[in-house]
Amino acid sequence: MTARIEIRPEVCTGCGVCVSACPFGAISLVDGIATVSDACTLCGACEASCPFSAIIIRRDKEKADDLGSWSGILVYAEQREGKVDHSALELLGAARSLSEAEGGAVSAALFTDDGSEACRQLVEHGADRVFLAESPALHHYSTEPSTRLLLAAVRRARPSVVLAAATTTGRDLMPRVAKVLCTGLTADCTGLEYDPVKNLLLQTRPAFGGNIMATIVCERTRPQMATVRPRVMKALAPDPSRRGEIIDLRPSPADLESRARLREFIPLEEGAADIAEAQVIVSGGRGLKSGENFRMLDELASLLGGSVGASRAAVDSGWMPYPHQVGQTGKTVQPKIYLACGISGAVQHRVGMQSSDRIYAVNRDPTAPIFGFCDEGFVADLFELLPALAREIRRRRG
Amino acid sequence: MRILAALKQVPDTSEVRIDPERGTLIRDGVPSIMNPFDAYALEEGLRWRDALGGEVIAITMGPPQAEAILREAISMGADSAILLSDRSFAGADTWATSHTLAAAVRKIGGIDLVLTGKQAIDGDTAQTGPGIAASLDWPQLTFVGKVREIADSVIVAERDVEGGVEIVECPLPAVISILKDANSPRMPSLRGKMKARSAVITCWGRADLGLTEEETGLDGSPTRVVRIATPEARSGGAVHTGTADEMAVVLADLLLGKEAGR
Numbered sequence: 072m073t074a075r076i077e078i079r080p081e082v083c084t085g086c087g088v089c090v091s092a093c094p095f096g097a098i099s100l101v102d103g104i105a106t107v108s109d110a111c112t113l114c115g116a117c118e119a120s121c122p123f124s125a126i127i128i129r130r131d132k133e134k135a136d137d138l139g140s141w142s143g144i145l146v147y148a149e150q151r152e153g154k155v156d157h158s159a160l161e162l163l164g165a166a167r168s169l170s171e172a173e174g175g176a177v178s179a180a181l182f183t184d185d186g187s188e189a190c191r192q193l194v195e196h197g198a199d200r201v202f203l204a205e206s207p208a209l210h211h212y213s214t215e216p217s218t219r220l221l222l223a224a225v226r227r228a229r230p231s232v233v234l235a236a237a238t239t240t241g242r243d244l245m246p247r248v249a250k251v252l253c254t255g256l257t258a259d260c261t262g263l264e265y266d267p268v269k270n271l272l273l274q275t276r277p278a279f280g281g282n283i284m285a286t287i288v289c290e291r292t293r294p295q296m297a298t299v300r301p302r303v304m305k306a307l308a309p310d311p312s313r314r315g316e317i318i319d320l321r322p323s324p325a326d327l328e329s330r331a332r333l334r335e336f337i338p339l340e341e342g343a344a345d346i347a348e349a350q351v352i353v354s355g356g357r358g359l360k361s362g363e364n365f366r367m368l369d370e371l372a373s374l375l376g377g378s379v380g381a382s383r384a385a386v387d388s389g390w391m392p393y394p395h396q397v398g399q400t401g402k403t404v405q406p407k408i409y410l411a412c413g414i415s416g417a418v419q420h421r422v423g424m425q426s427s428d429r430i431y432a433v434n435r436d437p438t439a440p441i442f443g444f445c446d447e448g449f450v451a452d453l454f455e456l457l458p459a460l461a462r463e464i465r466r467r468r469g
Numbered sequence: 470m471r472i473l474a475a476l477k478q479v480p481d482t483s484e485v486r487i488d489p490e491r492g493t494l495i496r497d498g499v500p501s502i503m504n505p506f507d508a509y510a511l512e513e514g515l516r517w518r519d520a521l522g523g524e525v526i527a528i529t530m531g532p533p534q535a536e537a538i539l540r541e542a543i544s545m546g547a548d549s550a551i552l553l554s555d556r557s558f559a560g561a562d563t564w565a566t567s568h569t570l571a572a573a574v575r576k577i578g579g580i581d582l583v584l585t586g587k588q589a590i591d592g593d594t595a596q597t598g599p600g601i602a603a604s605l606d607w608p609q610l611t612f613v614g615k616v617r618e619i620a621d622s623v624i625v626a627e628r629d630v631e632g633g634v635e636i637v638e639c640p641l642p643a644v645i646s647i648l649k650d651a652n653s654p655r656m657p658s659l660r661g662k663m664k665a666r667s668a669v670i671t672c673w674g675r676a677d678l679g680l681t682e683e684e685t686g687l688d689g690s691p692t693r694v695v696r697i698a699t700p701e702a703r704s705g706g707a708v709h710t711g712t713a714d715e716m717a718v719v720l721a722d723l724l725l726g727k728e729a730g731r
Contacts, residue, residue, distance in 0.1 A: 120522075254564075286698075331637050332638050394629060460717040
């Protein structure tokens with residue numbers, strides 16, 4: 072018996088709330104009764120919206136599994152060049168607060184070539200246990216060894232929840248592990264809560280380009296897996312008195328085999344900090360008029376200790392390379408300060424930067440959409456204002 | 470080379486508007502499009518087919534109307550197309566979607582390379598590509614900004630990751646997810662459009678793939694959406710005008726903090 076959606080015609084009042092609640096435009100009113108088309112994905116938005124409980128999605132009976140035997144939270148601790156990535160400390164902070172409701176231990180999984188210093192750091196930031204795999208082959212992340220080792224850690228820990236950062240690494244690794252474990256994975260969460268009564272992790276994430284927030288659960292299977300957007304959760308202050316257990320996963324040569332082979336790693340050039348990690352972004356759009364003019368932004372960014380971003384228009388014109396593109400088909404950024412220069416603020420750009428703490432905009436056109444959602448706007452010719460701003464910043468710094 | 474381009478039909482999210490009173494999505498008149506990232510995956514497949522010979526098969530899972538993006542793919546140059554459509558596929562999350570697509574890869578047989586876009590613009594998960602690779606136990610290269618070389622059943626590609634670029638080589642068959650940077654998708658040709666109009670698109674349902682109801686659609690999906698809300702809308706703040714020097718002072722205050730040596 073497959074899942075299906077039912078409308079109870081005797082209860083439906085034809086109020087139409089479900090019609091606008093449906094993200095897929097699958098509901099219409101026919102003769103005053105809600106009617107569902109083939110576009111329905113059974114997402115459940117209408118069921119939740121109906122004031123009269125006239126919509127029912129019939130799901131199969133859940134298997135009475137031994138879900139209760141899974142307990143605790145396991146954090147995949149990403150490392151680069153042997154250093155624990157800050158995202159791992161943020162996840163441990165989140166895991167500690169979730170564990171108050173969840174009740175189990177907080178563990179970390181660390182795969183590296185030399186883990187002694189990193190293990191200490193993970194314990195100080197909240198890990199009760201570290202599942203450690205050490206080998207020179209683990210110096211740089213690769214998909215297959217990390218998949219096998221994370222599976223091994225999950226089988227040892229039997230955690231209720233597995234978290235990883237929503238970085239390229241976390242987003243490469245976690246879907247592979249979740250598929251093998253036949254369990255659910257929610258991408259790029261910005262909110263996590265634990266419901267101790269239902270024993271469920273409530274995972275909230277933006278969807279439809281940030282236009283809606285969806286809360287997702289994994290009811291029938293364990294572990295409940297999520298990738299979490301970096302810089303959203305807060306790391307705890309390190310506590311040197313904390314003690315934790317180190318469990319050696321003892322990777323075998325077979326565990327470390329990989330069909331893909333890293334030939335070379337080319338680090339970003341000095342100063343070209345990754346915009347996804349930047350605290351300050353000075354970003355330019357069509358209004359910059361040329362690639363040459365992005366030097367003004369380079370200068371401002373270096374004065375402010377930030378990085379340079381670009382709109383799609385600027386990248387498509389060849390003024391800036393693609394890794395700098397912010398927006399729907401570029402990167403999603405969330406710096407403390409986003410300074411948009413000569414960017415109109417089309418929705419495709421907006422969805423990539425609207426989670427910034429503060430947004431400031433410079434644009435000549437007072438009707439530019441960006442003035443509708445920035446915190447402070449400046450109607451100005453950027454070719455006058457930006458040099459004046461650079462002078463002012465230099466003057467203040469003497 | 471037998472290349473499979475896995476595509477998704479999505480609502481054009483840039484056209485999605487919020488009803489400010491109800492806080493819900495307005496979908497009236499929102500067009501359905503080929504996921505923009507998938508166009509880069511398809512283009513990459515077409516280029517390597519053109520260089521090395523072989524075929525590009527476009528595939529999608531979705532309702533019958535998703536056939537539109539398959540015809541678009543043929544008009545761009547795909548050799549054939551397969552629609553995976555079945556009532557029991559509805560409500561699939563990324564686990565069930567990748568499971569179903571992997572079953573299709575097995576049924577087609579002989580695939581050397583599965584190409585996907587980096588992620589879809591409606592769900593933004595980037596999970597389906599790795600899910601397909603895991604189902605097939607194939608290697609995967611995600612977030613590929615450039616395919617450098619395909620020769621002797623080995624692909625060499627550049628992965629854009631935090632802090633730099635990885636140059637990785639990997640034996641085929643493999644699953645690759647492609648970034649926008651990789652290429653510029655071609656426009657449909659007139660001949661392609663004519664071919665697309667008359668092309669017969671293979672349609673497979675659940676039974677054709679030998680899958681059970683428990684592993685497809687909503688039943689096969691471990692995750693479930695329990696709540697949808699609209700995020701707090703950002704509203705515009707103060708808008709400043711004046712001379713450049715006046716505004717530079719205000720902006721410097723905001724950027725540096727007022728105390729910073731005014």
